[in-house]
Amino acid sequence: METIKNLSAKLASGETSAVALAQDSLAKIEATKNLNAYISVLNERALAKAAESDKRRAEGKSLGVLDGIPVAVKDNMCLEGTRTTAASKILDNFVAPYTATAIEKLEAAGAVIVGKTNMDEFAMGSSSETSYYGPVKNPLDETRVPGGSSGGSAVAVASGTVACALGSDTGGSIRQPAACTGVVGLKPTYGRVSRYGLLAYASSLDQIGPFGTTVADCATLLNAICGIDPHDNTTSTREPEDFGAKLDAGVKGKVIGVPKEYFADGLDPECKAAIENMLKKMEAEGATLKEVSLPHIGFAVSSYYIIATAEASSNLSRYDGVRYGYRSKEARKLFDLYAKSRSEGFGKEVQRRILLGSYVLSAGFYDAYYVQAQKVRRLITDDFNKAFESVDVIASPTMPGLPLKCGMNESDPMAVYLSDIYTVSLNLSGLPGVSVPCGMAGGLPVGLQWIGKPFQETDLLSVAAATEKLAK
Amino acid sequence: MSNYCPVIGLEIHCQLATKTKMFCGCEIEVNTTPNKHVCPVCLGMPGAMPVPNKKAVEYAIRLGLALNCEIDLNAMWTRKNYFYPDLPKGYQITQTGGLPVYDHPICKNGWLEIVKEDGTKKRVGITRIHMEEDAGKLIHDMSPTESHFDANRCGTPLCEIVTEPDIRSPEEAVLVLKKIKQTLEYTRVSNANMENGNMRCDGNISLRKSEDAPFGIRAEIKNLNSFTNLEKALYCEMNLQASTLDAGKEVEQCTKRYDPNADKTIVIRSKEDAHDYKYFPEPDMVRLVTDPAFVEEIRRTLPELPDARRKRFMDDFGVSEYDAMVLTEDRDVSEWYDTAAKNCKNGKVLANWVITELLAKVKELEGGLSALKIKPEDLCKLVNLIADNTINGKIAKTVFAEMFETGKDPEAIVKEKGLVQVTDTGAIEEVVRAVCAENAAQFAEFKAGKVALKGFLVGMTMRKSGGKANPGLVNQILDKLAKE
Numbered sequence A: 001m002e003t004i005k006n007l008s009a010k011l012a013s014g015e016t017s018a019v020a021l022a023q024d025s026l027a028k029i030e031a032t033k034n035l036n037a038y039i040s041v042l043n044e045r046a047l048a049k050a051a052e053s054d055k056r057r058a059e060g061k062s063l064g065v066l067d068g069i070p071v072a073v074k075d076n077m078c079l080e081g082t083r084t085t086a087a088s089k090i091l092d093n094f095v096a097p098y099t100a101t102a103i104e105k106l107e108a109a110g111a112v113i114v115g116k117t118n119m120d121e122f123a124m125g126s127s128s129e130t131s132y133y134g135p136v137k138n139p140l141d142e143t144r145v146p147g148g149s150s151g152g153s154a155v156a157v158a159s160g161t162v163a164c165a166l167g168s169d170t171g172g173s174i175r176q177p178a179a180c181t182g183v184v185g186l187k188p189t190y191g192r193v194s195r196y197g198l199l200a201y202a203s204s205l206d207q208i209g210p211f212g213t214t215v216a217d218c219a220t221l222l223n224a225i226c227g228i229d230p231h232d233n234t235t236s237t238r239e240p241e242d243f244g245a246k247l248d249a250g251v252k253g254k255v256i257g258v259p260k261e262y263f264a265d266g267l268d269p270e271c272k273a274a275i276e277n278m279l280k281k282m283e284a285e286g287a288t289l290k291e292v293s294l295p296h297i298g299f300a301v302s303s304y305y306i307i308a309t310a311e312a313s314s315n316l317s318r319y320d321g322v323r324y325g326y327r328s329k330e331a332r333k334l335f336d337l338y339a340k341s342r343s344e345g346f347g348k349e350v351q352r353r354i355l356l357g358s359y360v361l362s363a364g365f366y367d368a369y370y371v372q373a374q375k376v377r378r379l380i381t382d383d384f385n386k387a388f389e390s391v392d393v394i395a396s397p398t399m400p401g402l403p404l405k406c407g408m409n410e411s412d413p414m415a416v417y418l419s420d421i422y423t424v425s426l427n428l429s430g431l432p433g434v435s436v437p438c439g440m441a442g443g444l445p446v447g448l449q450w451i452g453k454p455f456q457e458t459d460l461l462s463v464a465a466a467t468e469k470l471a472k
Numbered sequence B: 001m002s003n004y005c006p007v008i009g010l011e012i013h014c015q016l017a018t019k020t021k022m023f024c025g026c027e028i029e030v031n032t033t034p035n036k037h038v039c040p041v042c043l044g045m046p047g048a049m050p051v052p053n054k055k056a057v058e059y060a061i062r063l064g065l066a067l068n069c070e071i072d073l074n075a076m077w078t079r080k081n082y083f084y085p086d087l088p089k090g091y092q093i094t095q096t097g098g099l100p101v102y103d104h105p106i107c108k109n110g111w112l113e114i115v116k117e118d119g120t121k122k123r124v125g126i127t128r129i130h131m132e133e134d135a136g137k138l139i140h141d142m143s144p145t146e147s148h149f150d151a152n153r154c155g156t157p158l159c160e161i162v163t164e165p166d167i168r169s170p171e172e173a174v175l176v177l178k179k180i181k182q183t184l185e186y187t188r189v190s191n192a193n194m195e196n197g198n199m200r201c202d203g204n205i206s207l208r209k210s211e212d213a214p215f216g217i218r219a220e221i222k223n224l225n226s227f228t229n230l231e232k233a234l235y236c237e238m239n240l241q242a243s244t245l246d247a248g249k250e251v252e253q254c255t256k257r258y259d260p261n262a263d264k265t266i267v268i269r270s271k272e273d274a275h276d277y278k279y280f281p282e283p284d285m286v287r288l289v290t291d292p293a294f295v296e297e298i299r300r301t302l303p304e305l306p307d308a309r310r311k312r313f314m315d316d317f318g319v320s321e322y323d324a325m326v327l328t329e330d331r332d333v334s335e336w337y338d339t340a341a342k343n344c345k346n347g348k349v350l351a352n353w354v355i356t357e358l359l360a361k362v363k364e365l366e367g368g369l370s371a372l373k374i375k376p377e378d379l380c381k382l383v384n385l386i387a388d389n390t391i392n393g394k395i396a397k398t399v400f401a402e403m404f405e406t407g408k409d410p411e412a413i414v415k416e417k418g419l420v421q422v423t424d425t426g427a428i429e430e431v432v433r434a435v436c437a438e439n440a441a442q443f444a445e446f447k448a449g450k451v452a453l454k455g456f457l458v459g460m461t462m463r464k465s466g467g468k469a470n471p472g473l474v475n476q477i478l479d480k481l482a483k484e
């Protein structure tokens, strides 16, 4: 598998061209069509952008390390003039009238967008099976899901069609598919990357982040897409930094927090062993392991599903068949226009979550659910703050076990919901997290999730890079 | 019908006079091509996000300060969820929370003062002022089978002002609404024009047996678009509730509208089908943090408000409280008077001229005050000409009429037409003697004691002098001649 670093070096030396890279990427996409990782492939657009990149380079005006590098983006981010569906029938015919800030920044750095990747419909799912365009296949084991919701982006990288991709993470949607497919996936701190142009699932939890085959590539992508955005009032005012500045720093002297609740029942023993093995290696490298406690973590999943679905029920109200997107041809009256367009346009899982969200926000239930969930959110954030008083970084599994078998979203949705058990708390507390392959279990890679302090992605990626090195 | 005491509260919506919309950079323009001013944000496109308009926030704070409110430096945005085709996102961004913990409007706990007809003053509490966005417009007359949507108005910033239920009569309600309109105009926060809908009022009213009884069950009357309709609707609902209570029945809590033609309030929503708007904090924006220095800057630059101006007119120009109220009711009129009074020798006389002559004439003008040709400085000159005895009041009316028509300087008119008042006693006496000779019979009767004829003789003298004689002198001379 290629890295941005290698490709960039080849471009610089003239060994290859951006057009050649784009052609190669597009050919691989075609060759791996069976994985269903892409919803739209931007052949002409990508080749035109690649040609522009080559022209810049020839004129000595290269935009830097990303100039000419093929990148895939999840299909819930707007790219002007291209179809943006969020894998939903309701947006099957929707062409974005503007470009998401994160993509705009990528393109400003010269990256070539080759395609829009498949996903769970409106990012609601952990298996990439709820897409209107059919499930994404896991190239490592086709009987198992690639994780979700950014399964398409993860598979796009894992199958070698691109070196890196953008996904979005609301409850684990980057980290979890990264773990399922053996690549690196980073969810930055909430507010680090603009959400403008990202089709909101749950606005207070959503965050765009990178996938790559290496930690270094994730740092490179984050460098390009981060920063304050006048179009997104929730972006942080923090100055950008080089997130790859400490990749070689190692873990000597680092204090690693190990939450006892995360290594208790419910974690697959083989996965647990792989992670503990890595932590031992780190100890040998001079890191200190320290047990920490996150007492309220047991409430994370229920609190997450209440907040996420509450926001989703409101965020998805705009898909009403009035101004754009799918409109039922059956509708005769206003109510029917809404009811029929939405019932026909949204898939089952999306409807399930809209209903759940409307329910938890309705009068009479509001206090018991939404208000309570917000309190839990606060408590979980406090738990992490307290833990971080004595440790530099926290280690955790990314998933409770191997990737789920295909079809469980239908047969056992609860099991799918629970596969987010280790990831959702970071979205609730806004913390950054990265999943890195740390070993194998049952012939499949195991993801180790590193949790960082708010806006300390540089330190977080430093530990992740050390993991990567030790796993080799 | 028994006697009941009404308890009234108002909710006033007004459009803020910003150049651009509440959460995007689109221009605000009315009566233009449909969907001329739209963007992903105000169209509710997938992925678009709102960003607060700082000017709108400034206006809301200015209004809050003018209405003696506390400013919340950490206000919150919330979503009010409902489906309607004129509402692109399926929710309205507002600042009402549903729950106290999520209820942080930009302004709260203020008050205003009204002056009742009998001159007594009363304070009415302002519960809150919050910001929100307006919806678009549906157009139903373009096609027999389809409705069309114009998003130009989508996202226009609004302020909702909510009063405490401190109002005790429909007349007071009108005074409160007038005071709010006046405050909006003085602060230039809104054009506050009720006719074109950039200000509208909801009134809620309940009845109770006595002033110290607990509040009764209230009805809310939506979208009252004039002072008259507010007053009439409240009276109408009062009577209806009174007869309901008299019949031993309970008033039903509901939302109504007022039909001015039938003079009836009509139920549009009962309590049972009250909407559940599922309010929750807007997750696409952080809390609206305001720098206290920004608030102080707004406070420092707050324009003179109606109450202060009224007091100044009384103190500086010797105007009565009633006249000062009339002069300050409309911001433009008060500014006009203020300019005119600056070099005026008699502010009180000037006030009379403005109130009785000028405002009556302005009413006839299509463009109102802005179409008036008379300059304030010139009305000041006219009043000064009277004060100097250069012309008398009667001539002044003629001069005023010409000023109104042509906008000419009164001094020039007086000079041109030779209207300078005759104050030369000898010259006037000559005229008086001539008049007495011409009307010898009447003069004889007057001399014999028929005082009523004096007016006739003065009138004849004024006519003969072309109105230029000083009427005071004419009177004196007549008295003298009668004794001869």
Ligand SMILES: [Zn+2]
Residues within 6 Å of the ligand: B021, B024, B025, B026, B037, B038, B039, B040, B041, B042, B043, B155
């Ligand atoms: Zn706009």
